[in-house]
Amino acid sequence: MPLPASFRPRLPDAPEAMLPGSPLWRHAPTRNAAGKPLCDLLLMIPALRGSEAGRVLARAQLESALSGFGGRVVFADLNLRLGLAWVSVSPEPGLTGEVVEAVRRRLPDVRVVGDYLPRPRERRLAWLGRLAARLRLGASACAGRLGLSDQRPG
Numbered sequence: 001m002p003l004p005a006s007f008r009p010r011l012p013d014a015p016e017a018m019l020p021g022s023p024l025w026r027h028a029p030t031r032n033a034a035g036k037p038l039c040d041l042l043l044m045i046p047a048l049r050g051s052e053a054g055r056v057l058a059r060a061q062l063e064s065a066l067s068g069f070g071g072r073v074v075f076a077d078l079n080l081r082l083g084l085a086w087v088s089v090s091p092e093p094g095l096t097g098e099v100v101e102a103v104r105r106r107l108p109d110v111r112v113v114g115d116y117l118p119r120p121r122e123r124r125l126a127w128l129g130r131l132a133a134r135l136r137l138g139a140s141a142c143a144g145r146l147g148l149s150d151q152r153p154g
Helices: 052-067 095-106 120-146
Strands: 039-044 073-079 084-089 111-113
Touching: 039 095, 052 073, 052 095, 084 095
Parallel strands: none
Antiparallel strands: 039 084, 039 111, 073 084
16 A cells, blocks of 8 residues: 655654664663553554565554553654564553553554453453363263263164
8 A cells, every 4th residue: 555645754853762773671661650550552563574565654653643642652662673572551340451551452462471451352252162171071070070071762
């Protein structure tokens, strides 16, 4: 998909700590102004490892997704060589899930690395799957005790 000729990515002036090759721990914030620890996400974005046009488009899509959260997204760092994005957000319940969903709407191939709580529907379905497995296990144990496990009508 070609980019429009008028497209110019917004590139902030990089301070000394944000030069290429500087370690993330030097410039990533760990706490907010109130002293509470921030929540971090590590996103794997395959488009960041592609062509130059793909990287520019992926970066613009990521910036667009994160800009909708205003000051609640505190920090974002891109590692183009590895295709990773580190995002630090305010410690608000459910905010990490909202950020992931917003990014996935614009970049469907994004993967979350590490812990991520699934959406409520996924949790509910996982619970039902575990319950069904327990019921099957219990039913087979009861059938074994009764001697019905391998007997089939002939």
